[in-house]
Amino acid sequence: MRNATAIYLKESHYDLVSLWRTPGFFLPAILFPVVFYIFFGIVFNFSAAQGEYMLVSYACFGMMGPAFFNYATAVASDRAHGWLTLKRVSPMPLGAYVASKFYSSQVFALCIALLLFVTGALFADVEMHLWQWGTLSVILLLGTLPFALIGLLMGLCLSDKAAPAMVNLIYLPMAFLSGLWVPIQFLPDTVRYIAFALPSYHYSQLAHAVIGTSQGQSLWLHIAYLVLFCVAMFGVIYWRYQKLSR
Amino acid sequence: MKTKLIILAVITLIVATLLLLPTPQQPNASNDNSFVLGPVRIFDGERVIEANYIEINEGIIVALHSNKPDLSLRWVDGANQWVIPGLIDSHVHAWGDALEQSVERGVTTVIDMFGDPNFLAQSQAQRATTEFTTAADMYGAGLLMTAPDGHGTQYGIDVSTLDSPEQAAQLVQQRIDAGSDFIKIVYTAEGAGYQHAPSISKAGLEAAIAAAHQQKRLAVVHIADYNSAVDAVAAGADGLVHSFFNQPITDELLTMMQANDVFVIPTTVVYEGMLRGEINDEVLFNESQLDISRAAQSTLNQSFPDTNRFPEHYYENLMETTQRMHDAGVRVLAGSDAPNPNTAHGWSLVVEMLLLQQAGMSAEAVLTAATAGPADAFKLTDRGRIQVGNKADLLVLTESPLDSLESLLTPAMIWKNGYRIR
Numbered sequence: 001m002r003n004a005t006a007i008y009l010k011e012s013h014y015d016l017v018s019l020w021r022t023p024g025f026f027l028p029a030i031l032f033p034v035v036f037y038i039f040f041g042i043v044f045n046f047s048a049a050q051g052e053y054m055l056v057s058y059a060c061f062g063m064m065g066p067a068f069f070n071y072a073t074a075v076a077s078d079r080a081h082g083w084l085t086l087k088r089v090s091p092m093p094l095g096a097y098v099a100s101k102f103y104s105s106q107v108f109a110l111c112i113a114l115l116l117f118v119t120g121a122l123f124a125d126v127e128m129h130l131w132q133w134g135t136l137s138v139i140l141l142l143g144t145l146p147f148a149l150i151g152l153l154m155g156l157c158l159s160d161k162a163a164p165a166m167v168n169l170i171y172l173p174m175a176f177l178s179g180l181w182v183p184i185q186f187l188p189d190t191v192r193y194i195a196f197a198l199p200s201y202h203y204s205q206l207a208h209a210v211i212g213t214s215q216g217q218s219l220w221l222h223i224a225y226l227v228l229f230c231v232a233m234f235g236v237i238y239w240r241y242q243k244l245s246r
Numbered sequence: 247m248k249t250k251l252i253i254l255a256v257i258t259l260i261v262a263t264l265l266l267l268p269t270p271q272q273p274n275a276s277n278d279n280s281f282v283l284g285p286v287r288i289f290d291g292e293r294v295i296e297a298n299y300i301e302i303n304e305g306i307i308v309a310l311h312s313n314k315p316d317l318s319l320r321w322v323d324g325a326n327q328w329v330i331p332g333l334i335d336s337h338v339h340a341w342g343d344a345l346e347q348s349v350e351r352g353v354t355t356v357i358d359m360f361g362d363p364n365f366l367a368q369s370q371a372q373r374a375t376t377e378f379t380t381a382a383d384m385y386g387a388g389l390l391m392t393a394p395d396g397h398g399t400q401y402g403i404d405v406s407t408l409d410s411p412e413q414a415a416q417l418v419q420q421r422i423d424a425g426s427d428f429i430k431i432v433y434t435a436e437g438a439g440y441q442h443a444p445s446i447s448k449a450g451l452e453a454a455i456a457a458a459h460q461q462k463r464l465a466v467v468h469i470a471d472y473n474s475a476v477d478a479v480a481a482g483a484d485g486l487v488h489s490f491f492n493q494p495i496t497d498e499l500l501t502m503m504q505a506n507d508v509f510v511i512p513t514t515v516v517y518e519g520m521l522r523g524e525i526n527d528e529v530l531f532n533e534s535q536l537d538i539s540r541a542a543q544s545t546l547n548q549s550f551p552d553t554n555r556f557p558e559h560y561y562e563n564l565m566e567t568t569q570r571m572h573d574a575g576v577r578v579l580a581g582s583d584a585p586n587p588n589t590a591h592g593w594s595l596v597v598e599m600l601l602l603q604q605a606g607m608s609a610e611a612v613l614t615a616a617t618a619g620p621a622d623a624f625k626l627t628d629r630g631r632i633q634v635g636n637k638a639d640l641l642v643l644t645e646s647p648l649d650s651l652e653s654l655l656t657p658a659m660i661w662k663n664g665y666r667i668r
Contacts, residue, residue: 121267121268130265185403
């Protein structure tokens with residue numbers, strides 16, 4: 001038992017170290033949402049009077065990114081280079097591999113969240129109660145799980161060349177359609193119906209509920225959706241993985 | 247060991263960052279809402295009064311004294327500065343942190359002329375209390391009354407519309423059920439001479455005003471041209487929420503407004519953005535000591551599309567109309583229409599007041615237009631005046647606002663519900 005924990009910790013540690021040694025990947029990944037937030041959430045914010053609102057929206061947007069990318073691109077390239085095969089024949093449980101990736105994407109996401117918070121506080125006069133800052137951080141972090149799972153599935157399905165492009169093709173429209181760039185109430189009705197089917201919408205609604213700017217639907221509805229979505233994703237991933245093993 | 251230290255350091259850094267993030271102000275012992283403020287010079291909303299000390303108990307003004315009262319209450323030194331009632335902006339569209347932005351500039355009450363009824367409902371419970379808040383109180387029209395595809399339907403809020411006059415009573419009832427404090431109607435007369443969104447008919451306007459009055463609610467009308475103003479006043483509107491500039495006001499309309507005691511909120515500042523576009527530079531941006539937030543700057547710097555489509559004399563028409571209405575005794579109220587282009591919450595009410603002064607109103611009349619005037623017009627009995635029984639929403643100014651309205655741009659202290667928030 002002690003051994004198993006040690007393996008998980010070691011694998012997580014080394015996954016983070018390997019990321020740390022590729023600043024060409026992690027620096028842009030961290031700075032992208034911050035730059036995006038400064039541009040469209042602060043400087044060219046045409047929706048006025050919504051410092052907190054824009055911060056929460058762009059934080060959701062920024063946190064989804066590393067979950068998607070860290071899984072999709074890393075898993076796809078590990079598959080392409082035979083790393084995944086090596087890991088699977090090693091005695092390490094596969095769970096450690098998956099968990100370590102989630103861990104490193106959480107570290108990423110936390111860095112992004114803190115950077116965004118500080119940026120918002122400094123340049124957009126955002127003020128929140130301490131419990132709001134805290135709850136928001138927790139919701140933002142835990143809520144990245146569905147996106148990590150989407151990323152994992154994509155990593156298991158796509159080639160290492162296709163993965164980054166495909167991630168953008170899903171990530172960016174999903175963010176827009178969920179009202180993370182332009183507030184949802186300014187989008188046409190059709191978009192609002194689409195948004196309802198997207199995990200990113202329910203994720204952002206939970207985050208917005210912290211500052212009282214959600215659309216007013218039940219929190220349990222959002223939580224139930226996200227949990228069911230994760231369960232379904234686990235199912236599909238399991239199926240895909242079994243197929244790969246054969 | 248080294249790893250553990252690094253992890254510890256990282257965790258400390260994260261926690262420290264979270265703890266250092268800015269939080270809203272909280273009430274505390276040295277900032278409760280019972281105290282005596284003085285010595286101060288007091289403009290009560292209409293005139294300068296004799297008293298020099300204001301006694302406040304739990305956010306309510308309980309007494310005015312000429313000399314310092316012998317009480318155990320906390321004393322706040324007024325240093326012979328000026329005190330006026332918290333300002334009331336009679337025309338805003340509030341969402342997000344509009345109410346916080348307003349109060350930071352001394353606007354302690356806003357009147358929303360169309361917005362999400364849920365946002366209004368959130369504010370309605372708060373405004374009757376004197377609990378600690380860093381947000382302005384809000385009264386509002388909720389959803390407006392307009393034609394299918396008319397003005398007001400383009401902002402992404404679902405608005406049920408008025409197809410025919412017969413629906414007016416039902417629609418007004420719907421608005422009141424959703425929490426509307428008064429009824430706002432959008433109207434453009436046929437042949438208004440400019441391109442505009444579809445409008446309800448004249449009969450629809452009359453029916454809507456009658457339905458509002460039936461329910462004992464004010465009916466205020468959005469107009470933007472002379473002919474529409476005439477129709478609105480003739481139909482019995484209580485107030486016009488914009489002025490007009492396509493021609494100066496006529497004696498005929500002036501007489502009718504006097505007879506019906508109709509008030510007007512010219513929203514000069516938003517029109518100035520369409521017709522001239524210089525006032526923000528003059529009053530705000532050229533004053534380097536003003537700390538204008540980025541959010542405010544962004545809307546102040548926006549402009550309407552095709553700003554140059556109007557002839558130059560339209561701005562003079564607008565100012566002349568305001569002056570003539572005021573001279574004739576028509577109640578002119580200060581409203582900014584923030585956050586439309588050329589405006590920002592809080593800031594633009596002061597700009598509007600300066601514009602009203604430029605139009606020929608006295609400083610005293612301008613101050614009333616943003617305090618006691620709107621309180622009377624919208625029947626807000628607990629605010630707008632420094633008098634016993636009213637909320638302690640107060641502004642302290644270093645200079646006399648009667649000599650210099652610009653002093654409103656840099657209030658020395660702001661109290662909301664008797665709590666000092668600035």
